[in-house]
Each structure stands twice: as structure tokens, then as C-alpha cells.
Amino acid sequence: MSIPRVVIVGRPNVGKSSILNWLAGKLVSVVDPTSGVTRDRVTYLMHHRGRYFEVVDTGGMGVEDTDDLTADVERQIEVGLQDADVILFVVDGKTGVVPLDKLVADRLRKIEKDCVLVVNKCDSTKTDAEVPEFLGLAPNAPVIVTSVIGGRNRKELLDLVVEQLPPAAEDEEQSAQSETSDPLMKLAIVGRRNVGKSTFINSLANEERVIVSEVAGTTRDSIDVRFDVDEQSFLAIDTPGVRKKKSLANDIEFYGLVRAQKSIRRADVVLMFFDASQTISKVDKQLVDEINERSKPCIFVVNKWDLGLEEDMTTEKWAEYLFETFASMRHVPVAFITAMDGKNIRQLINLAQAIFKQAHERVGTGELNRIVQAAVDNRNPPYRRNRRPKIFFATQVATDPPTIVLKVNDPKLFEPSWKRYLLGFLRESTPFEEVPIRLYFRSRVRDDEDEA
Structure with missing residues (x-):
């Protein structure tokens, strides 16, 4: 059995995407006052009171998309509705019931899904008096007032969602772990x-x-x-x-x-x-x-x-x-x-x-130093300022990306063209043929230099 899905629906600009981000506690869905911003189904996996469920944002119902994608947006909404275990029907508490809300309600009545009526944008308790006018949109659904800006009733909404979920399947925890791993x-x-x-x-x-x-x-x-x-x-x-x-x-x-x-x-x-x-x-x-x-x-x-x-x-x-x-x-x-x-x-x-595997490979210090010595033997770094550049040893200090540090007498003595040559030689001689390599030239500590 798959993880239950909670699908957020409603006309444009009632705050569907804001509610998804609010519940998730992070920016998951684009929030913008422009109608029709959310076109695809955007999802986020939640965990509350021991239950895992996926919250799905959808495009605004009834929106005429400016790019002639209305049919595509509607198809995404329809798929979301068919996959839903619970529907959050979101309305705007500030504007009151509008004709498009009634069209959404009519559409939801045709499908047998558990529903929660979410009266959103109730930033002040003064708007709560207007809630009764929404009750006719979903007569049998539990109702909750919310405010993303005011942080009203987030936990209560999640509690209500969990109450509406179908009974947990025996493999739900395992399925959720698979989804979240x-x-x-x-x-x-x-x-x-x-x-x-x-x-x-x-x-x-x-x-x-x-x-x-x-x-x-x-x-x-x-x-x-x-x-x-x-x-x-x-x-x-x-x-x-x-x-x-x-x-x-x-x-x-x-x-x-x-x-x-x-x-x-x-x-x-x-x-x-x-x-x-x-x-x-x-x-x-x-x-x-x-x-x-x-x-x-x-x-x-x-x-x-x-x-x-x-x-x-x-x-x-x-x-x-x-x-x-x-x-x-x-x-x-x-x-x-x-x-x-x-x-x-x-x-x-x-x-x-x-x-991906290349980026996580490691080359042992001994092998890496043999490769660097072979590169030097093949093409010595040229003198600079009458000084000969020296490499004392090399070591890989990290993966993803592979990061190699070269201890040298003076990093400024190494010409950029020779550094590029060494990078190419390393690609040919290590597992890092097709991934970025970070190469750092570092001076040895003074005591070491004195010993050289």
C-alpha cells in the first residue's frame, strides 16, 4: 500500500501553495499573487502523530492559463484528485464565497473522497464570523480556519488531516522509510x-x-x-x-x-x-x-x-x-x-x-604520489624566478569532488600551464577521468622546508 496523499485544491489565489510551504516548514512551492503560478503537482512528505502522508499542491481550479495550458493544468488537478486519500478544500476567508468556489465545490461532490474545508487567510479572529457562509460548500466536511501569516492552527490542521487518513497499512512505515531514505x-x-x-x-x-x-x-x-x-x-x-x-x-x-x-x-x-x-x-x-x-x-x-x-x-x-x-x-x-x-x-x-561513482572514489596516498612523480618525470615544472618548483608529496583529502592537496616549496612557482598539464595527467591516471578535480598547491610548514 502506498503512502496516503493529501491533495490541496481550490480556486486561484486562496493560498494553496502558502499552506503547503507552511505545513512543510520550508519553501516547496512558488508563492506569487499571479493567478496560475502552480501548474504541476508539487509534493512534500510529512510526518505527524506517527503517520506519514504526502501533501500535494495543485494548480488553481478554473484558472485560464495565460500560456494556453488550461487543459494541461486541469489534467494535473484531475490526476491529483483521483490519487487523493484526503482533500483540503481551501477558500479565502477575506473575500467570502465567490462563484468559482461553488464550481470547485460542485466538482468535489462528484468524487467520493474525505474532505476538510480550510478557510484560509483568517489573519484575525474578526474574520471568523464570516466562516458560516462557507459551510454550504462542503456540508459534511470538518471545517478549520487558518492563517499562514498569523500562524493560526497549523498543528490543528495537521491533527485534522491525520484523523481523516485511511487506517495505516502494515507496510506504511516501511514505505515511508523508502520514500524518505x-x-x-x-x-x-x-x-x-x-x-x-x-x-x-x-x-x-x-x-x-x-x-x-x-x-x-x-x-x-x-x-x-x-x-x-x-x-x-x-x-x-x-x-x-x-x-x-x-x-x-x-x-x-x-x-x-x-x-x-x-x-x-x-x-x-x-x-x-x-x-x-x-x-x-x-x-x-x-x-x-x-x-x-x-x-x-x-x-x-x-x-x-x-x-x-x-x-x-x-x-x-x-x-x-x-x-x-x-x-x-x-x-x-x-x-x-x-x-x-x-x-x-x-x-x-x-x-x-x-x-557519480567516479566522484566518490579514493586514491591511496602511495599510489597518488607515484602518479604525481610520473607526471613530474614526464614533464618537469619549469624554473621560475631562478627557482625550481618542487612537489614533496600529494594526498587526497576529500571526495565529491575529488580534492587533492600538493605540498610544495612555493605555490607561486608553478605556472598555470603546468598545473593544467598535471590536472590532465591525473585524469588519465586516476579514476577521475570525467569528473571535476580540485587541486590545491600548499607550502609545507617551515620546519619541513628547513629539512628539505
Whole structure:
């Protein structure tokens, strides 16, 4: 039996996303006064009074989406309703009952689900007098007044949710632990708008979890989707498409940029998506710079490869194009997929697992010093200021990313070109062929220098 789902529904701007964030105690869903901000189903796993349950935010019912995605949003709401064990029907205590509330109520009456009527935005007890007018929307449902701003009745709402949950299954604890346990690998899927990230996510999840549309910028929340490969659990983080900073027209798009950067920081491996039919843009460079700065293992994913083939493109040409553009990322593997038909997706996940493993490898100090000595024997660091650079020993001090410290006589004596040579030599001689390596040159303590 799966973990119970509590689905939050209501017309636009009644505070559904705010309630999810409030219950979760963190920013899970984008909150903005613009109607229709939440389009996909956004979820968060809660634990209260010994019960695990998933809280699901949905788009506003009855909203006319500005990007002509109304049907897609409605389909996501419908899927959420069908999967729900408990429904939180949220209304606005300040505005009173409006016609759209009645339309939502009519829709909920047609499905046999346990429901809680949440009269939100009751920031003062003065608004409580208006609550009776809402009772006709859900005559048989328990009612609670809430205020996210005022912090009113959060625990009481959670108590009420737990009371409405179906009886706990014997394996609920085990299922919840499976859901909450750390996945083997977290994959961030990033890229500019409309490169096929959501299509890829849906292929992984085997369900239409994220709206897929030709409208650029559809996904506005970062959405975590768990999937299993060979009985191992992984987490895919889908992020909003990013546009150039100067084109950030509103707060929603700003949130998208921030969330893409946050997703990169969270990830074990970043899948940087490109469109095979489009040239590399400033946005692509901005995202790759973020990946590079964070020293994240990365795969360049060229999606819509069927379109590239139609233009007589070859994998060799595209790979060289990427490496000419991102000279410092020549170690990054390149994958070519067509997410629409699932082509090469399994191979991509296998590749991600391989570089994830690389990032967590360790090389013993003895072996590492033999490799560094071989690099020096092959090409001595040139003299500088009439002094010869010396490396006394090397040690790996961390993984993810692999971090190597070299104790030397003077770090300033080592030319940047020789450092790049050493980095390349290490890639060829260690397991770190396709992942970032952090390399630090440090002076030995004075006593050691005196002994040298």
C-alpha cells in the first residue's frame, strides 16, 4: 500500500501553495499573487502523530492559463484528485464565497473522497464570523480556519488531516522509510526553456508527473521525482527553464533562475540539457558556469537528437562544438538522446551512475604520489624566478569532488600551464577521468622546508 496523499485544491489565489510551504516548514512551492503560478503537482512528505502522508499542491481550479495550458493544468488537478486519500478544500476567508468556489465545490461532490474545508487567510479572529457562509460548500466536511501569516492552527490542521487518513497499512512505515531514505543519486535536470527536460522526467517517472508543452517556461517549481532502476532509488530534480537575466520579466522567472542554481547545488550529478536543433546560448553558458563553479559532476545532454540527424549533424561535430565553447569542461561526457521516444535514456542513467561513482572514489596516498612523480618525470615544472618548483608529496583529502592537496616549496612557482598539464595527467591516471578535480598547491610548514 502506498503512502496516503493529501491533495490541496481550490480556486486561484486562496493560498494553496502558502499552506503547503507552511505545513512543510520550508519553501516547496512558488508563492506569487499571479493567478496560475502552480501548474504541476508539487509534493512534500510529512510526518505527524506517527503517520506519514504526502501533501500535494495543485494548480488553481478554473484558472485560464495565460500560456494556453488550461487543459494541461486541469489534467494535473484531475490526476491529483483521483490519487487523493484526503482533500483540503481551501477558500479565502477575506473575500467570502465567490462563484468559482461553488464550481470547485460542485466538482468535489462528484468524487467520493474525505474532505476538510480550510478557510484560509483568517489573519484575525474578526474574520471568523464570516466562516458560516462557507459551510454550504462542503456540508459534511470538518471545517478549520487558518492563517499562514498569523500562524493560526497549523498543528490543528495537521491533527485534522491525520484523523481523516485511511487506517495505516502494515507496510506504511516501511514505505515511508523508502520514500524518505536518501536516494542513491540526485540528478538535477537543468537547461534553458523548452529543451525537453519535463519530457525526460516523465519518461523516467513513467507517468505524466510534469506538464509537457511546447510553451516555453512551463515548469515553475523545482519538482522532485523518485524513480527506480535495477531496484535502486534515484531522485530527479526538474527545474524551470532559465532565460537571460535581463529578460527576467517577473518574480516567477526570478524564482526559476534561483531554483535552477539551488538544484545544481543539491545535485550529485547535473544533466545539462541542450537542444540539438539550437545553437548554444548565453543562458547555457550561465548554467555551465554555475556547474563549473560548484565543481559538480556533469553530463552534457544533447536532446531532440532526431532533429539533429535531420540536419545531417553528427555526434562528433556536436561534441566538438560543446568543447570549443566550454574549454574548461572537456572532461564532461556527452550523451545524445531523444526524450520524446525514450531513446538512449537508460544509457544516460547508467552513465550518470558511472560518474557519480567516479566522484566518490579514493586514491591511496602511495599510489597518488607515484602518479604525481610520473607526471613530474614526464614533464618537469619549469624554473621560475631562478627557482625550481618542487612537489614533496600529494594526498587526497576529500571526495565529491575529488580534492587533492600538493605540498610544495612555493605555490607561486608553478605556472598555470603546468598545473593544467598535471590536472590532465591525473585524469588519465586516476579514476577521475570525467569528473571535476580540485587541486590545491600548499607550502609545507617551515620546519619541513628547513629539512628539505
